[in-house]
Amino acid sequence: MMPDSQNQRLLKRAYWVSRQRWIAAMVVCTATYCSTNFFGISLNSVHLYGISVLLVVYNALLILLLKYFTRGEFPRYGAVKKIVELQISTDLVILTF
Numbered sequence: 001m002m003p004d005s006q007n008q009r010l011l012k013r014a015y016w017v018s019r020q021r022w023i024a025a026m027v028v029c030t031a032t033y034c035s036t037n038f039f040g041i042s043l044n045s046v047h048l049y050g051i052s053v054l055l056v057v058y059n060a061l062l063i064l065l066l067k068y069f070t071r072g073e074f075p076r077y078g079a080v081k082k083i084v085e086l087q088i089s090t091d092l093v094i095l096t097f
Helices: 004-037 045-068 077-095
Strands: none
Touching: 004 045, 004 077, 045 077
């Protein structure tokens, strides 16, 4: 078991990654919109918007899970560690699309 300071850092980093994912979803949407409408670049925009929606839904679910497992007097940091591992794995899968 990790000491509390390491657990707190892990939790803060998990939320930091979630904030970065919100930015990524906005950037994908904005870049897709600008590329197709302003620059006339032919893209498969439906798939790119779909990836952006997937990022938003996925991120919202992970934040809810983080809040669920860290509520109360005794947060379950073991579950937080599993959520972080899930974040890393899923992000790598999404990046391959």
